[in-house]
Amino acid sequence: MARPRKPLLSTDRIVATARELVDAEGLAAVSTRRLAAELGVSGPSLYNHFRTKDEILEAVADSVSAQVDLSMFEDGRNWRDALHEWAVSYRAALRAHPHIVPVLASGPGRRPAALRLADAVFGAMVDAGWPPAQATSIGALMRYFVMGSALGSFAGGFVDDAAAYDPGDYPHLGQAHLLAERQQKIDDRAFETGLSALLEGLAQQYEQSATAG
Known part of the structure; x- marks a missing residue:
């Protein structure tokens, strides 16, 4: 079976991509449409992991809290x-x-x-x-x-x-x-x-x- 051309979508990958967007362009840059484009997936596929954009931002925030020793x-x-x-x-x-x-x-x-x-x-x-x-x-x-x-x-x-x-x-x-x-x-x-x-x-x-x- 051929390997997928892109990494499979995962919660961690969504959060990492959203965090990169926030770091580079601020909170306003994050939308489900923009994230889907960055990830190379369809917009609805994000909803298998997060229900709303706010949930994604909450997860990004928590990923930063996790960096604190x-x-x-x-x-x-x-x-x-x-x-x-x-x-x-x-x-x-x-x-x-x-x-x-x-x-x-x-x-x-x-x-x-x-x-x-x-x-x-x-x-x-x-x-x-x-x-x-x-x-x-x-x-x-x-x-x-x-x-x-x-x-x-x-x-x-x-x-x-x-x-x-x-x-x-x-x-x-x-x-x-x-x-x-x-x-x-x-x-x-x-x-x-x-x-x-x-x-x-x-x-x-x-x-x-x-x-x-």
Whole structure:
């Protein structure tokens, strides 16, 4: 029997193709018609795997959540170091696929990888001695911080034109035109600065709770 000219359609292949489209062109680029064309299949064949375009985007979002490393919550390290390493991994996954962040921001819903992520963070905080309510707040806080850092670039928001920052109008922005060319370094440093400050604040709360207890 002759081998098929194209790989058989599968859920994983649909998700991978949709993720490539989202990465390259944004959420608006994904439609069942466009996906079918990219996959070389008929549109109706997609419905054997997904009922709607939204289900496909949910699956793409979950495939990104699955890229986040959770091993730091299982190897015995302390909660602060684990949160730091997890946040770095989480941000790396989101920065690699920034266009899917709005879907991820809606919450884990029923997405398995996203639920495993939430479960790992919450469980690790409770196991470390945080009260459940506070552990929930920490998970939410970390999510807000990491997603916010992935949604845009502070440094990239400035233009590479010294004339745009007239010292008469903006006396403290004389070097702002240099930010764009140093975008990654500045954004990475800002993330680490914020993450360190956030974790230091949590560590102080943790110590105060232990002392009060």
